[in-house]
Amino acid sequence: MQRRTIEPRPGWQQTVEAQGLVYPLTRQADGTLTPYWDESAYYEFGLPEIEALEDVVAELHRMCLTAAEHIVTTGRLADLGITDPRVAEAVAEAWxxxxxxxxxxxxxxxxxxxxxPAKMLEYNADTPTSLVEAASPQWFWMEERFPGADQWNSLHERLVDAWRKQATLLPPGSPLHFAHSSADELGEDLMTVAYLKETAEQAGLETDWLSVEEIGWDPLSERFVDNRLRFIRSCFKLYPWEWLTSDRFAGHVLDTLDNGGGTGTTLWIEPAWKMLLSNKALLAILWELFPGHPNLLPAYLDGPRELARTMGWVAKPLLGREGEGVTVHPRGSAFVPAEEPCCYQELAPLPAFDGNHVVLGAWVVRDEPAGLGIRESSGLITDEYARFLPHVIR
Structure with a gap:
């Protein structure tokens, strides 16, 4: 794994925007604009490295499914902060x-x-973004800059195949709706949903889309409807389950939830059981089930334990996103319990390449490793100011 500098392509911003990355710049706290898509450098891997990372991701995914089974069968959803009995039952039934x-x-x-060895920091299995840039612009960048090279990137083909293979699980006779939140001002959620919608269409599915805020409730039929007053039978939503089960429509969501078996009237994708994998409490439960595993970091729910005197720890809110609420505590720091439930994970500072802290985003599509996206940050926490860099395989 090497970081290589390279001259950006002339007109790179217009190029990646035309490929769906309509948010190529990031507005910093001082108001300045800097590249989010950063092709002034790239990462180079050897094929054995990538094959080993694929094996790690496949194993981690299997371990996460084992942990989900453990959470449900032992009744530990409260450890994830899922204390509403109706939500807990919906998640368990979906599993x-x-x-x-x-x-x-x-x-x-x-x-x-x-x-x-690669170490798991977290798993976003409900509403992950950075998909568009990983699947499309970085592939076209490689084809233009390094013709004949390779990349860990089968995202597009696997997504199309995933929709095709699961088409029979969708309710017949109505389009698969795709929903994003209009509160997203950058266009990242919009384009992520648009890209997934395109892959579903390439799989032969009938689709439509709208914003989450446009989803309506028909009190006469007691069903969700779209902005054309059609029943919403199935919907992919880039909207976290913890919001879906706590906003003002939460009761209707639970009343009409299609969790398989012909029950309910609305099927949501991702399914409710993904709440088990996108919660940071999963990290502590994995460490309980697989203590000492080379691809895991020690993690606990009741405090940092021995981490306070060994490596230090990172406190992660159970439902935090893009580094929000994450705090770093070096070895010897005094432990003060957080105001909200957290997972306390061993501090493993992100490696620095030319002063840039890098995190690998490894994608899984229908239980199979599918690709790689790389983000860099100036600090130890990968936040909304991180940059995306492409990669190649030597």
């Missing part, structure tokens, strides 16, 4: 019927420096 429910994709965030 039990998971073979009847479509599930598409997720993204592991990994610490890896090219030498030691």
């Amino acid at each position: 039990r019927r998971r073979d009847e429910l479509p599930s598409v994709y997720g993204r592991f965030d990994l610490r890896y420096d090219g030498t030691g």
